[in-house]
Each structure stands twice: as C-alpha cells, then as structure tokens.
Amino acid sequence: MKSTMILLLITFALSIGVSAQEDYKDKRNLKEHYTNPEKHEVSRLPEKSIPIGTKPRNIILMIGDGMGTAQLFAAYTANGGALNITNLPYSGFSTTQSADDYTTDSAAGGTALSTGQRTYNGAIAVDVNKKPIPTILEIAEKHGKATGLVSSSAITHATPASFIAHNVSRNNYEEIAADFLKTDIDIFIGGGKSFFEERKDGRNLLKELEEKNYRIFDSLSQAENYHHLPMAILTAPKHNPTYPERGKLVQEGTAKAIKALDQDEKGYFLMVEGSQVDWGGHENNTAYIIKEMLDFDKAVGKALELAAGDGETLIIVTADHETGGMSIESGNFEKGEVHAKYTTGNHTGIMVPVFAVGPGAEHFTGIMKNTDIFHKMMYLFGFDE
Structure with missing residues (x-):
C-alpha cells in the first residue's frame, strides 16, 4: 500500500512538471481589443538583386508559432x-496537417518542417513508427555547417526540440535536453535551464556541455562580449516571460546567433522561433498575440539588417499552424487599433503564410505542404536526400 502511494505521488509530481510547461494551453484570458502605443520602423530590403537560380550559403528559418494570416x-x-x-518579396502558403490529425500540434508541425515527414501529434523528429528521422540541423552539421537555435520558450519545447532531438513525446523535456549532447550545435538561446541541471537522473548536462568546450551563460548581456563557439545561453529555468517583460531576447538572440554563426566559412543553418504568438492564441488574447507578433517581426528585421544584404543568406518566415481561429472584426491603421474574435482556444487546420528573401527565395511561392519547406531547403543547400 505504501509503495503504491509513493508511486502515485511520483506520478502526480511528474504530471505537475509537465503541465507547468503546457498550462498556457488552458489559460483563457479573452481580450478582443488592443491598441498599439508605439509603432516600430521596418528594415529596408537590400537593393542588390539576386539572380534566379542562385543557391544560399546560409539559411535562417524563422517560425512564428501559431501565426496565421489573422495574427499577421x-x-x-x-x-x-x-x-x-x-516586406519579404516572395510569398505563399503552407498546409499544416499532421499524419494522424487534420489539426497539427507544434511537435508534429515542427517535425514536418525539420525533417520533411509528417508524423503523429506529440512526436519529436520521429516518424509514425517512432523511428528517429534526421533533421535539417543535423544534416547541416554533417556537411560542416554551423548551426543554431533561438526560442522565446524553453529551448526543449516542441518546436526547437524537433530540430535537435528525437523523442516519442514532446513532454519528455529532460530526455530532449540530453539529446543536445548528441549533437555539435554551435549556439542555442532560450529558456529551459532546469532540464539541463535539475534532473531526475542526477546528470548535470551543463557540466557535460562544458566538457565539450561550451561556454554557458544565463543571459544575453552576460554573453555580450563573448564571440567564440560553441555556447549556450539559457535565459530562464523553464519558459521565458512574455514580451515586453523578457526584453529583446528574440531580437538580440537572433542578432547574437547570426553574428556568431557567420564566422563559419562553410555557412550556417539557424532556426528562430517566436513561441508565444501561439500562447496568446490559446488565451484568445489580442494584446498578447500582437505584442508577440511585433517582437517576432523585430527579430525578422534584425535578420534582414544583418544577413539579407550579403547575397548569401536565404531567410524564410513561416508558421507551424494557426492558433485560436482568430479573425479581425475591425481595425484602424492610423491608431494601431485591432478588434478580434476567436472560434477556439486550440489550434486550427488552416493554411499558414510563407515569406522568403535571398538566394532561392523564388522557390517559396504558391501552395505547398509544410514538409516541402524541408525539401526545398535540402535542395538549396545542395544536400542529397
């Protein structure tokens, strides 16, 4: 009886840990109206034209989690x-269905983008038979390119995890964190520090990373004057706060990663996620969505400013799915005012936008599957499948 009670308590404690990472899905905080108090300037696109058929040395894939056309x-x-x-000159749409559901989750959606295969909801870079699938980040590593991840969530959360880990469940955060040690990723920036050092198995992955010559930092400001790879910047025990409370993490993290990775002569692959657009959608909170979207857009601006003019970098902006069934009832451009309605607190199955600029951008037009984005990146990098 005693052992049964202990088992139940352990199970309960573990479920609290998981739900604490996923509880944004259950917070309903309906706010239909928002007025933006401060507009930001957009970056000018480079005037240098890139001939059709040019292939990139670098790819930056930027994912606005939960970003449909209404959020945009x-x-x-x-x-x-x-x-x-x-402002990105090429655009299209991506269908987002997973292998087992008309409406994907972020794990299956991220896996489709990272591996070119649709899988079951909850899967992290494994196929429908739970077998690992190589990701674009891992393949880029094998070809000698530098690699990086930036996220406003925990770096072990579904979308970033699907580029670097292989797991049957997105909820296995500690196992996902351990998979970072199986790669040679050059830089990763996001929350989730506790999954690396406060673990059930007693391992301290931060020490193990240091043994692999990583420098570990707790904030971007702490790493400001450090420019050598590899490095890990773990900015929160679990998830980062909302914007603007977390500061310019996504914007400055994008800039930090680009500057560091661009030192590699063979080029790089970088994935940047604006995670919390999705969380605002789950809440049906217009203010939350727009603030996160504007933060993500500023990160896109950083990528354009630092990389779009070099003629070697393809920047792709898309989403894994839409969240909230958001529609815009009314708005005012001059006042920066939006009034929205919602049909659900969950994801929907609608198409999401795709934008691109740089060498190879012409491939990202029309209607495509989420898996096509992986295959196009593979082709443009010149990797065999």
Whole structure:
C-alpha cells in the first residue's frame, strides 16, 4: 500500500512538471481589443538583386508559432500597415496537417518542417513508427555547417526540440535536453535551464556541455562580449516571460546567433522561433498575440539588417499552424487599433503564410505542404536526400 502511494505521488509530481510547461494551453484570458502605443520602423530590403537560380550559403528559418494570416494582419494593422515580414518579396502558403490529425500540434508541425515527414501529434523528429528521422540541423552539421537555435520558450519545447532531438513525446523535456549532447550545435538561446541541471537522473548536462568546450551563460548581456563557439545561453529555468517583460531576447538572440554563426566559412543553418504568438492564441488574447507578433517581426528585421544584404543568406518566415481561429472584426491603421474574435482556444487546420528573401527565395511561392519547406531547403543547400 505504501509503495503504491509513493508511486502515485511520483506520478502526480511528474504530471505537475509537465503541465507547468503546457498550462498556457488552458489559460483563457479573452481580450478582443488592443491598441498599439508605439509603432516600430521596418528594415529596408537590400537593393542588390539576386539572380534566379542562385543557391544560399546560409539559411535562417524563422517560425512564428501559431501565426496565421489573422495574427499577421493584426500586427500589420497595429504597426500602421507595415511589417518586416510583409516586406519579404516572395510569398505563399503552407498546409499544416499532421499524419494522424487534420489539426497539427507544434511537435508534429515542427517535425514536418525539420525533417520533411509528417508524423503523429506529440512526436519529436520521429516518424509514425517512432523511428528517429534526421533533421535539417543535423544534416547541416554533417556537411560542416554551423548551426543554431533561438526560442522565446524553453529551448526543449516542441518546436526547437524537433530540430535537435528525437523523442516519442514532446513532454519528455529532460530526455530532449540530453539529446543536445548528441549533437555539435554551435549556439542555442532560450529558456529551459532546469532540464539541463535539475534532473531526475542526477546528470548535470551543463557540466557535460562544458566538457565539450561550451561556454554557458544565463543571459544575453552576460554573453555580450563573448564571440567564440560553441555556447549556450539559457535565459530562464523553464519558459521565458512574455514580451515586453523578457526584453529583446528574440531580437538580440537572433542578432547574437547570426553574428556568431557567420564566422563559419562553410555557412550556417539557424532556426528562430517566436513561441508565444501561439500562447496568446490559446488565451484568445489580442494584446498578447500582437505584442508577440511585433517582437517576432523585430527579430525578422534584425535578420534582414544583418544577413539579407550579403547575397548569401536565404531567410524564410513561416508558421507551424494557426492558433485560436482568430479573425479581425475591425481595425484602424492610423491608431494601431485591432478588434478580434476567436472560434477556439486550440489550434486550427488552416493554411499558414510563407515569406522568403535571398538566394532561392523564388522557390517559396504558391501552395505547398509544410514538409516541402524541408525539401526545398535540402535542395538549396545542395544536400542529397
């Protein structure tokens, strides 16, 4: 009886840990109206034209988690009719269905983008038979390219995890963290520090990373004057706060990663995630969505500023799915005002936008599957499948 009770308590404690990472899905905080108090300038695109058929040395894949066309247009309206994202010259749409559901989750959605295969909801870079699938990040590593991840969530959360880990469940955060040690990723920035050092198995992955010559930092400011790879910047025990409370983490993290990775002569692959657009969608909170969208757009602006002019970097901006069934009832460009309605507190199955600039950007037009984005990146990098 005593052993049964202990087992139940352990199971309960573990479930609290998991739910603490996923509880944003259950917080309903309906806010239909938002007025943006401060508009940001958008970056000018480089005037240098890139011949059709040119292939990139570098790829930056930027994922606005939960970003559908309504989220995008809400931010566009709130910023006075201008975004960095909507300035990208090539655009299309991606269908988002998973292997087992019309409506994907972030794990299956991320896996489709990272591996070119659709899988079951909850899967982290494993196929429907739970077998690991190589990711674009791992393949880039094998070809000698530098690699990086930036996220406003825990770095072990579904989307970033699907580029570096292989697991049957997105909820196995400690196992996902351990998979970082199986790669040679050059830089990763995000929350989730506790999954590396406060673990059930007693391992301290931060020490193990240091043994692999990583420098570990707790903040971007702490790493400001350090420019050598590899490095890990773990900015929160679990998830980072919302924007603007967390500061310019995504914007400055994007800049830090690009500057560090660009030192590699063979080029790089970088994935940047604006995680919390999705969380605002789960809450049906217009203010939350727009603030996160504007933060993500500023990160896109950083990528454009630092990389778009070199003629060697392809920047792709897309989403894994839409969240909230958001629609815009009314708005005002001049006032930066948006009034929205919602059909659900969960994800939906609608298509999501895709934007691109740089060598190979012409491949990202029309209607495509989420898996096509992986295959196009593989082709443009010149990798065999």
